[in-house]
Amino acid sequence: MEIIRPEVSTPHEADLAEGKLINSFMETFTSQCPDPDKWLDEDIRRNVLLTTVDAAVAWARQRSIFPLIFGTACCAFEMIAASGPRFDLSRFGMDIIRFSPRQADVMLITGTITWKMATAARMIYDQMPEPKWVIAVGACAISGGTFRESYSVVPGVNHIMPVDVYVPGCPPRPEAMIHGINRLHAKIVKGTIDNPNLALK
Amino acid sequence: MTVAVNTEETGKRIEEAIPGSVVSSDKGSLTVDSKTLAQVSEFLKNTPGLEFDYLTVLTAVDYLGYFEVIYRLVSLRNNQSLILKTRAYGRENPTVSSVTGTWRAAYYQEREVFDLLGIKFEGHPDLRRLLLWEGFNGHPLRRDYL
Amino acid sequence: MTIKTEQFYLNVGPQHPSTHGVFRLRLSLDGEVVTDVEPIIGYLHRGIEKLAESRTYTQIIPLTDRLDYLASMTDNVAYCLAVEKLAGIKIPERAEYIRVIFSELMRISSHMMAVGFYLNDCGAFFTPVLYMWREREKIIDLFDMVCGQRLLYNYMRIGGVSQDIPDEFLPAMKKFVAEMPRYIGEYNQLIKQNEIFLARSKGVGILPKETAVNIGASGPVLRASGVKWDIRKMDPYSIYDRFDFEVPTGDAGDCYDRYWVRIQEMMQSLRILEQAISQMPAKGPVCADVPQFFRPPPGETYGYIEAPKGNLGFYIVSDGSIAPYRLHIYPPTLINITALKDMMIGWKVADLIIIFGSMDVVLGEIDR
Numbered sequence: 282m283e284i285i286r287p288e289v290s291t292p293h294e295a296d297l298a299e300g301k302l303i304n305s306f307m308e309t310f311t312s313q314c315p316d317p318d319k320w321l322d323e324d325i326r327r328n329v330l331l332t333t334v335d336a337a338v339a340w341a342r343q344r345s346i347f348p349l350i351f352g353t354a355c356c357a358f359e360m361i362a363a364s365g366p367r368f369d370l371s372r373f374g375m376d377i378i379r380f381s382p383r384q385a386d387v388m389l390i391t392g393t394i395t396w397k398m399a400t401a402a403r404m405i406y407d408q409m410p411e412p413k414w415v416i417a418v419g420a421c422a423i424s425g426g427t428f429r430e431s432y433s434v435v436p437g438v439n440h441i442m443p444v445d446v447y448v449p450g451c452p453p454r455p456e457a458m459i460h461g462i463n464r465l466h467a468k469i470v471k472g473t474i475d476n477p478n479l480a481l482k
Numbered sequence: 483m484t485v486a487v488n489t490e491e492t493g494k495r496i497e498e499a500i501p502g503s504v505v506s507s508d509k510g511s512l513t514v515d516s517k518t519l520a521q522v523s524e525f526l527k528n529t530p531g532l533e534f535d536y537l538t539v540l541t542a543v544d545y546l547g548y549f550e551v552i553y554r555l556v557s558l559r560n561n562q563s564l565i566l567k568t569r570a571y572g573r574e575n576p577t578v579s580s581v582t583g584t585w586r587a588a589y590y591q592e593r594e595v596f597d598l599l600g601i602k603f604e605g606h607p608d609l610r611r612l613l614l615w616e617g618f619n620g621h622p623l624r625r626d627y628l
Numbered sequence: 629m630t631i632k633t634e635q636f637y638l639n640v641g642p643q644h645p646s647t648h649g650v651f652r653l654r655l656s657l658d659g660e661v662v663t664d665v666e667p668i669i670g671y672l673h674r675g676i677e678k679l680a681e682s683r684t685y686t687q688i689i690p691l692t693d694r695l696d697y698l699a700s701m702t703d704n705v706a707y708c709l710a711v712e713k714l715a716g717i718k719i720p721e722r723a724e725y726i727r728v729i730f731s732e733l734m735r736i737s738s739h740m741m742a743v744g745f746y747l748n749d750c751g752a753f754f755t756p757v758l759y760m761w762r763e764r765e766k767i768i769d770l771f772d773m774v775c776g777q778r779l780l781y782n783y784m785r786i787g788g789v790s791q792d793i794p795d796e797f798l799p800a801m802k803k804f805v806a807e808m809p810r811y812i813g814e815y816n817q818l819i820k821q822n823e824i825f826l827a828r829s830k831g832v833g834i835l836p837k838e839t840a841v842n843i844g845a846s847g848p849v850l851r852a853s854g855v856k857w858d859i860r861k862m863d864p865y866s867i868y869d870r871f872d873f874e875v876p877t878g879d880a881g882d883c884y885d886r887y888w889v890r891i892q893e894m895m896q897s898l899r900i901l902e903q904a905i906s907q908m909p910a911k912g913p914v915c916a917d918v919p920q921f922f923r924p925p926p927g928e929t930y931g932y933i934e935a936p937k938g939n940l941g942f943y944i945v946s947d948g949s950i951a952p953y954r955l956h957i958y959p960p961t962l963i964n965i966t967a968l969k970d971m972m973i974g975w976k977v978a979d980l981i982i983i984f985g986s987m988d989v990v991l992g993e994i995d996r
Contacts, residue, residue, distance in 0.1 A: 292637065292654060292666070296610075300617030351643065353650050353672055354992055355697035355779055362778075365761050380645040397615050398650055398671040401642050427691065430682075431675035432622050433614065452779050484863035537844050539930065541956040543945055552943070554930060558841065558857060565930075587844025589966050598677075613670035613995060622678055 302400050310399070310435075314443040336470075342386075342412075343469040345374040346462075349385035349409070351402060353392030356419035356452040360391050363455035373462060382408040387465065390444075393421035393428060394435045406442045414469070416461055417444045420451045427451070486510065487562045492532070499525050511552075511565040516578045519568055520605070523584040526555060526564070533557045534564060537581070540591035542599050544625045549576050549601055570601055580605040598623040633659065638977075642671045646749055646981045649991030653984075655977070662980060665972045667965055672995040680955040685711055685786060685922050688955070692942075693780040695957065696993040699738040701730045701771075702935040704784035709865060710931025710942040711786050715924035722912035723788035724867045728904050729801070730771075730783070731933075732897040736808070737767045738936035739890040742988040746887060747819065749985035750828050756819070763811055766804055773797055786922060788915030798905065805901050812894060829884040833971040833983035836881060843966040847938025848889045849987060853881035859934040870907065871900045883986040890988075921950045937961050937988060957996055961989040 289295045350360060364370040364378055379385070382405045394402055406415070417438050420426035425436040438444060445468060448461035493507030496514075503518035514522050526534045534555035542551045553566040570576035580603035582588045592603045593612040600621035603609060611618065620627055640653040650671035656664035676695070680688050692707045693700040705727055712719065719727075744760035768778050774793055775783045783790055819825055835845070840853040850857055858875040860868040876892035878885030926948040932941030938960025945954040964987055971983050 296616045300615040303615045304617050355694060358698065359779060362761070362765075365765075366758060367761075367765055380643060393672060393674055395671060395673055397673070398642060401671075405643060427694070428674040428676075428679065431679055432628070433673050433675055454778065536841055538846075538932075538939065539941060539943055539956070539958045541943055541958075543954045558855065561862060585844065586842050586966060587963055589843075590962055611670075613673040615670070622675060 299400070303396050306399050306403075306441075307396055310440045313437065313439045314441075316439070317443050317445060339470045343466040346386045346465075346469075347384055348375050348378050348387050348389050349382055349405070350378050350380065350389045350391065351405065352389075353394065353398060354419075354421065356391035356422070359452040359455055360389060360418065360458060363458045368455035368459060370459070370462075373459070373466075375462065382406075383410070385409055386412065387414045387416060389416050389418055390422045390438050391418040393426065394438050394441070395433050396435055397433065399435050399441055402438070403441050414445045414465060415442055416446045416448060416465060418448045418450075418458060418461070419453060420449060423447050423449060484556065484561050484563050487532075487564050489564070492564065495529075495532075496522055496525060499529075505569075511567050513567045513569070516551075516568045516570055519579045519581065520583070522566075523581045526566075527584055531560075533559055534562075535559075535585075537585035537587040540581075540588050540595065542595045542601055544599060544623065546625055547571075549599065551578055551595070551601065553581070575602065576600065577602045577604055579603070582606055597621070600624065635663065640980075646985070648745065648985070648989055651984075651989070651991055651994075653980070655980070657977070660976045662972055662975055662977065665969050665980075667968055669962075669991070669994055672991050674996070676996045677955055677957065680952060682951060684950045685924070685952065686920070688952075689784065689786075690780070690782045692957075693782055694992055695959075695996065696738075696935065696937060696940070696961075696990045697780060698741055698990055699734050699936045700780050701734040701783060702933060702940065704781070705731055705866075706931060706933045706935065706940045707942050708784045708786050709933060710929060710944050711924065713931045714927060714929040714944055714946060715786075715922075717787050717916050717918065719788050719916055720913045722792075722909050723914045723916075725904055725908040726789050726793060726914065727784065727866060728868070728871075729901060729908075732900050732904070733767055733770065733801075735897050735936045736894050737764050739894050740764055742936075743815075743887060743890055746883075746982075746985040746988070747825070749981050750825055752825075756815075759815065763808070770797065770800060770804065773800070785915055785918070787918040788913070790915070792914045801901070802905060805898055805905070808898055809895065812891065816891065826884070828979075828982055829887065829986075830882060831880070832883050832975070832979055833986065834880060834882045835967055835971055839967060839970055840881065844963045845938070845967065846960045846963065847934070847936070848886055848893065849938070849964045849967075851876065852878035852885040852889045854879055859932065859939060865933060871903050873899050883982055886986045886988075923948055923950055932958070935960065937990065937993065938964060940993075957993075959993045959996065961987070962994045965989060965994070 289298055417423050422438045425434050428434045429436050446461050446465050448458055450457050489507045489512045493504045493512055497504045500518055500521050503515050503522055505513040505515055526532050534557045536556045536558050538556055539554040542549055549570045551568050555564045555566060568578055570578050578601060580592055592606055595601055596609055597611040597613055598621055635656055635658050638655045638657050642650040642652045652668040654666040654668060655662055676691050689704055692703045695703045740760040740763060744757040747756035771781060772778055774797060775781050835853050837854045840850050854877055856875055856877050861875055873896045876889050878889050924946045926946055928945040930941055930943045932939055940960055941958035943956040944952050947953045972980050
């Protein structure tokens with residue numbers, strides 16, 4: 282969706298504009314986006330000529346994903362532990378965990394998302410180039426977690442953006458996060474060149 | 483050990499210096515009238531023997547007839563502590579004078595009390611919402627919210 | 629040709645690698661020099677104080693874990709201490725010693741994270757963090773052995789702890805305490821004389837003593853400015869008056885002093901751990917008898933401890949029912965960042981990150 286950036290000249294006006302944007306988010310994103318899970322169907326039609334090329338490209342894509350960590354709370358530290366020396370993430374090619382959306386493939390939402398932060402989350406999701414995937418890590422990102430009844434927590438990040446893999450836990454162990462990443466690899470392998478996300482069908 | 487100072491004696495000393503300020507001084511805390519709060523805070527910080535130069539907690543509770551603002555003061559030199567309270571009446575516009583001039587520790591805590599409970603602090607240099615955004619409707623920690 | 633300069637606003641936004649969480653700084657810059665700083669928080673405000681009004685006293689313990697999520701044992705201890713003070717419950721001896729052991733282990737782990745990420749901000753990208761992580765994984769294994777969780781333990785209960793420590797815990801801990809001083813010596817050897825580190829930390833971000841007391845700072849930030857105030861010594865809670873340890877202070881109040889105070893506090897924690905292991909009773913109950921729907925008498929209290937980040941306190945008002953009437957959490961890191969304006973003005977943007985890293989903030993505690 283288009284986010285309109287207003288012209289502001291003082292910090293106070295910027296605060297007021299931010300508040301209006303957050304209120305508009307609270308009114309717009311009231312229901313969940315549908316999950317892109319068509320890849321679980323067994324009979325996805327493929328064109329015979331492109332099968333080998335598709336398979337090669339999908340193999341290359343899954344072996345070198347650049348993650349973007351949107352770490353707000355506790356789960357971010359388990360993700361950093363997953364990239365540490367004990368539970369090594371670089372054996373899956375995901376060594377470069379950076380904070381910039383412009384060269385990222387997968388967005389790891391780790392931690393509670395509040396309505397105040399939701400505008401930043403959506404902006405960063407829009408700034409990522411296609412093909413892109415989203416992994417929601419932790420109970421707070423899946424459904425709001427312990428804080429679901431609170432007045433300022435988004436009840437699940439799939440209200441704001443479509444999510445591909447959900448990793449439950451509070452916080453999930455690094456082994457569970459690696460399992461979630463492997464499920465994402467299984468999804469990427471089934472994609473084609475012109476429809477890598479399998480989200481459009 | 484940080485000893486809680488005797489509230490009745492301290493109440494008498496404050497009443498002598500600033501008449502009409504102390505409302506009650508029993509039950510381990512000292513309740514002061516909200517209009518004289520700035521003078522009482524200066525007195526507590528600068529008088530030898532009291533010297534409360536370190537403000538720790540500043541919070542407020544919503545008892546439905548009134549709001550009660552609570553301050554906990556510590557004197558690092560004499561190793562003593564004191565709990566000071568004041569009341570604000572009314573649901574629409576409860577007001578209390580600010581102690582940010584005396585103890586800068588009150589800067590963020592008063593903003594937070596304004597944000598979550600709606601109590602205004604007169605004399606605060608920059609009273610705005612802290613944790614919630616501009617345009618949020620209401621004050622969540624009040625007992626009649628939601 | 630005339631050259632014109634203009635002041636402009638820069639947003640060090642909530643999504644940033646060096647802000648240690650979702651913290652936003654609005655800077656006014658004149659070239660590269662900072663003229664005004666405004667911290668903006670609230671991006672992780674989850675409403676824990678409001679949620680606590682509709683949960684029983686035992687159900688609030690997992691909520692308190694999520695405050696300072698890098699030191700969640702001490703969060704639990706502070707809350708349980710406040711409730712026990714309100715109701716006048718006495719804890720068994722063995723439970724007291726177990727609480728002290730876990731608090732000090734948590735202090736070592738939290739300070740290691742603080743120092744590792746501070747060095748990360750100084751420019752040594754990720755190598756110090758991985759060294760610190762090596763030891764932290766050993767401490768996390770000890771916690772995993774006891775309560776099954778790596779990060780958010782939910783181990784303390786009102787009246788003691790939830791379960792007794794297994795038999796293999798004490799030998800593993802003795803081994804850890806014996807080999808830890810060698811690792812701290814290794815870090816000192818690598819870092820302390822490093823020219824770049826000294827040039828970036830010494831004299832940067834000075835917090836004078838009177839300002840530190842006026843803004844109500846606590847923890848290593850206050851002690852690095854020269855004020856010898858540690859609640860474990862000045863106002864002992866639990867059984868801290870039985871142990872012999874020192875309180876390190878700094879003199880200049882700059883970033884280097886804050887780093888050095890944390891390293892020395894880790895050594896003092898190891899001393900307390902050795903004494904606690906030798907003094908602990910071998911057998912005994914680990915929790916007082918407290919009913920499931922616990923109703924404390926009506927009243928109010930403020931319970932506080934010396935957490936790794938500072939003076940963490942809980943203010944509880946009870947009206948005799950199974951849920952508190954009001955719970956307020958006093959966060960040490962929110963009060964510590966009141967001084968950011970004094971410390972940051974006049975420095976360059978690169979120094980801001982170092983000053984902020986030396987304050988050791990965790991956003992879960994600031995925003996609650």
